[in-house]
Amino acid sequence: MTGFLRSVFETCAIIIGLVFVWHVLVKVSGVEPYMVPGPIAVGETLWGRAGFLLYHASITAYETLLGLFFGVTFGAILAVSLWLFPMARKVTLPVLLVTQSLPVFAIAPVLVLWFGFGLASKIIMATLVIFFAITSTFYDGLRRLDPGLSELSRLYRLSRFQEFRLLRLPSAMPAFASGIRIAAAFAPIGAIVGEWVGAKGGLAFILLQFNARAQTDVVFAALILLATMVLVLRYVADYATRFLAPWQTED
Template sequence: MKHLLVRLGRFALGLGLFVALWDGIVRLFALPPFMLPSPARVLSAFAQRWDFLLHHAALTLGETLLGFVFGVAAGIVVALLLWVSPLVRRGLLPAILVTQALPVFAIAPILVLWLGFGLASKIVMAVLVIFFAVTSAFYDGLTRMDAGLVDLARLYRVSRFTELRLFRLPAALPALASGIRIAAVFAPIGAIVGEWVGAKGGLAFIMLQSNARMQTDVMFAALILLALMVLVLRAVVDRSTRRLVHWQAET
């Protein structure tokens, strides 16, 4: 509890310094609101349109969570397939690398064209953005098992499935946890990119509309909600993954 209070205190202090710096820049350079609104203007925009902002934030959050769940699941399954079957690895790995080499903004319009402006294109976009991080981290963990455990598995001549279940999976859990933490940060990016290309709602939808109407205060309010979403999701995932690898010492 004390550790949590310390972290909250540090976050509040950092947030206060950021807001003070932001307000100081606006006042010092006398920036017009359409270029950089003051914190008070952004707070006022949120107070006046909180229901509208929260409604669209909920849409983005839903897309992010679904993309995160499906992306993590896809990453785990693909990593297991890559380790289990060398044939699958030779056939699937190049295709995976190609999906990561293509810019997300090049893929997003195609997904919107195929899947429409609804939820599906945003979820698939989020999955494409994050699953490689989970796949790469988990597969690396599966292949980099301790040499002593490898010798023990060979000594007892266990089957490949038993080796995976008893030795590989427990040893790879810390690497999987790291991949999941990375995915938690990048999941909102996939949803936002999908909304940016084409959507009927969401935080990116608000940003585009507000930018076109020079409502910079509303756009900043949406950005702040997005940042808070990322921070909360990262904190929840970080706490959950620490329980998954509870035997590791905290740093």
């Protein structure tokens, strides 16, 4: 816990330093506020429009959290299935690789067309963005077993399921935890891309609407909320995943 708190304090110190540099650069350069507003103006917007901004941030957060949940769940199930059933792996892996090669901006309009402008298309988009990270990292962890444990499995003639439950699953937990941490950082991207293509609310909706009106103070306020959401989600995932592999030491 001490290391976790130290990491949070270090991040806060860096953010404060960046805000100070931002303030100085805006003052020294004399750039117009409609192009780059200062941190004071953005802070006033955050305070004055708090209810409006938090409402739209809650929409994006809801989409992100559900996308993260479904992405982790389905990704873990697929990774386990790929290892337990070699025949399914031969069919599924090529399809998975092809789908991941498609850019997210190409998929988003189709999802909006199929599932509408509501939450469903954004949740599916967030799920797809992180799905591959979970599947690939967890599956890689399941494949890479210590040679000594592999020999032990053959010595005791364990079935494939017994080997998975007793040896491979515990060994793959650090890789699974790493995949969740990666997914937590990328989960908001799917929701934002989905909102960007078409939405009735959310942070990307604010970015589009107020950028068109040259109200960059509101745009920067929305970006700060989005960055805060990513940081909080990342740190929560970092702390929570430590319980998946408590034996793993960290620097």
